Amino acid sequence: MPLIDIHHLTKDYGDVRAVDDMTFGVESGAITAFLGPNGSGKTTTLRSLLGLVTQTSGTATIDGSAYAALADPLHVVGAMLEATAHPARTARGNLRLLATEAGVPASRVQELLRLVELEGAADRKTGGFSLGMRQRLGLAGALIGDPRVLVLDEPANGLDPEGIRWLRDFLRGLAAEGRTILLSSHVLSEVAQTVDDVVVIGDGRLIVHAPLGELTAGGGRRVHVESPDAVELAGVLDAAGMDVVRRTGDELVVAGATREAIARLALQSRLLVLGLSDEADSLEDVFLDLTTTTVSEVLA
Amino acid sequence: MIRLIRTELMQLHTLRSTYLVALATVVIAAVVAWADLSDAGTKGLSTPGELRDALVMAPGLVTAMFAALFAASRTAGEYRHHTIAQRALASPRRWRLLVARLATYGVISALVGVAAFAASYALAGPVVGAEGMQLSLSSSDLLVIAGEVAAAGGLFAMLGVSVGFICRSPAPAMIVVFGGFIVEKIVGGFIGGAADYLPFALLNSALDIDATIAPASATLALAGVAATVAAGSAVLLRRRDVL
Numbered sequence: 228m229p230l231i232d233i234h235h236l237t238k239d240y241g242d243v244r245a246v247d248d249m250t251f252g253v254e255s256g257a258i259t260a261f262l263g264p265n266g267s268g269k270t271t272t273l274r275s276l277l278g279l280v281t282q283t284s285g286t287a288t289i290d291g292s293a294y295a296a297l298a299d300p301l302h303v304v305g306a307m308l309e310a311t312a313h314p315a316r317t318a319r320g321n322l323r324l325l326a327t328e329a330g331v332p333a334s335r336v337q338e339l340l341r342l343v344e345l346e347g348a349a350d351r352k353t354g355g356f357s358l359g360m361r362q363r364l365g366l367a368g369a370l371i372g373d374p375r376v377l378v379l380d381e382p383a384n385g386l387d388p389e390g391i392r393w394l395r396d397f398l399r400g401l402a403a404e405g406r407t408i409l410l411s412s413h414v415l416s417e418v419a420q421t422v423d424d425v426v427v428i429g430d431g432r433l434i435v436h437a438p439l440g441e442l443t444a445g446g447g448r449r450v451h452v453e454s455p456d457a458v459e460l461a462g463v464l465d466a467a468g469m470d471v472v473r474r475t476g477d478e479l480v481v482a483g484a485t486r487e488a489i490a491r492l493a494l495q496s497r498l499l500v501l502g503l504s505d506e507a508d509s510l511e512d513v514f515l516d517l518t519t520t521t522v523s524e525v526l527a
Numbered sequence: 528m529i530r531l532i533r534t535e536l537m538q539l540h541t542l543r544s545t546y547l548v549a550l551a552t553v554v555i556a557a558v559v560a561w562a563d564l565s566d567a568g569t570k571g572l573s574t575p576g577e578l579r580d581a582l583v584m585a586p587g588l589v590t591a592m593f594a595a596l597f598a599a600s601r602t603a604g605e606y607r608h609h610t611i612a613q614r615a616l617a618s619p620r621r622w623r624l625l626v627a628r629l630a631t632y633g634v635i636s637a638l639v640g641v642a643a644f645a646a647s648y649a650l651a652g653p654v655v656g657a658e659g660m661q662l663s664l665s666s667s668d669l670l671v672i673a674g675e676v677a678a679a680g681g682l683f684a685m686l687g688v689s690v691g692f693i694c695r696s697p698a699p700a701m702i703v704v705f706g707g708f709i710v711e712k713i714v715g716g717f718i719g720g721a722a723d724y725l726p727f728a729l730l731n732s733a734l735d736i737d738a739t740i741a742p743a744s745a746t747l748a749l750a751g752v753a754a755t756v757a758a759g760s761a762v763l764l765r766r767r768d769v770l
Binding site for chain 1: 530531533534537538541542543544608609610612613614615616617618619620766768769770
């Protein structure tokens with residue numbers, strides 16, 4: 228049984244179905260990205276898992292138990308939700324409060340402030356914090372009970388490139404300690420460099436759940452072509468029934484063809500080709516393909 | 528439960544406004560009592576009973592009102608600042624959160640009430656004495672009054688906590704507390720003797736000011752009202768999603 232198990236989870240808000248028969252699992256020790264467009268049901272699913280939202284049907288369990296049934300939840304699961312720090316409290320005050328709730332010594336607060344590099348701002352009120360600082364404080368809060376499972380809702384949201392890099396290293400470090408991490412995100416390119424597995428949802432339904440490598444493996448589906456005669460070559464390939472999905476300057480991306488077939492056509496047409504390479508789909512491509520398809524299908 | 532109560536105390540301790548509100552309650556109660564009793568000896572404020580009522584009214588009513596408003600605002604503020612999610616994560620059985628908060632705010636407000644009464648008495652004694660009169664209160668009288676003020680403050684704080692959990696937004700919660708007073712005055716005119724059992728009427732009786740019910744009975748009835756409202760908020764707290 229997966230460590231985190233979402234099983235036929237459904238949640239209705241009145242007439243609106245926010246989560247629709249969702250099923251997936253997160254294995255122990257993995258970092259899993261939970262992706263979906265705005266309003267797709269990510270936050271509702273995570274909140275159901277954390278017992279904050281009561282599902283209409285189905286189950287959401289951690290190590291076989293509903294969150295509410297965990298004996299000492301803050302020591303099992305650490306959660307980072309949207310800004311949950313009181314703006315009039317200092318960073319240290321907010322963490323001291325969490326330490327008291329978790330029943331951990333106050334020394335843990337200083338340890339976490341150091342870990343998330345907020346020591347210098349420890350005694351400042353969080354109302355004046357930047358989004359990045361609030362995210363770091365949220366991460367520190369999630370770690371207060373030294374939990375083995377982390378549920379993070381949009382941890383990269385609003386971070387600058389330096390912050391995202393810091394977060395990536397930070398999460399990798401946590402995973403190396405054997406923790407299981409489920410994180411939702413919109414910053415797809417950064418998730419791609421951080422996660423092991425990907426769960427993509429749309430309109431409250433599971434679209435795909437797969438290891439990152441499997442999901443993004445192009446397998447020759449697309450070929451990247453570099454040619455000074457890109458315009459003419461695009462015409463030739465198109466006439467041959469190949470799908471030129473993108474053209475930027477001297478570069479083409481061609482779907483439904485092999486490198487050899489493209490090279491032969493270019494040779495026959497006496498067009499110069501400087502480079503041919505298989506292109507793996509980026510996670511962003513996969514995400515957009517999957518979610519766009521789903522929305523279109525629903526509209527149809 | 529002890530951990531939850533410690534958390535509540537830590538929550539109060541880590542916000543400066545807690546101390547400001549407590550100090551304001553004590554100071555305002557004392558100043559109002561001093562102002563009232565500076566008219567000692569005039570008509571309506573000359574008998575020991577009238578002097579006693581004037582001494583009790585300020586700390587009793589100020590503490591009760593401030594405690595209810597503070598508790599309602601602080602509790603509803605948890606939703607405004609989304610900190611309620613963290614509280615619910617720490618205590619998934621949410622009724623325990625309610626109980627911890629009721630106990631903490633109840634006791635703290637009772638203590639503030641006692642401090643407000645002590646400050647009022649300390650200021651009022653010399654003022655009344657300057658008018659050639661005496662408060663004529665024995666030690667046991669003082670203890671009883673302190674207990675009444677403490678109970679009033681504590682029970683109104685509990686009402687405020689419950690209102691905060693029900694309303695989930697500070698402004699409506701405070702309007703309910705203020706509005707409750709006005710609505711009670713209006714409704715009271717239509718329901719005859721039952722009006723004596725509405726919260727603010729019970730507060731007066733519990734403080735033994737124009738009491739229509741014996742203070743002890745009024746305090747018990749007020750505790751019943753607070754428990755009923757708390758039970759309602761517990762049901763809502765359990766049923767509602769934390770968004």
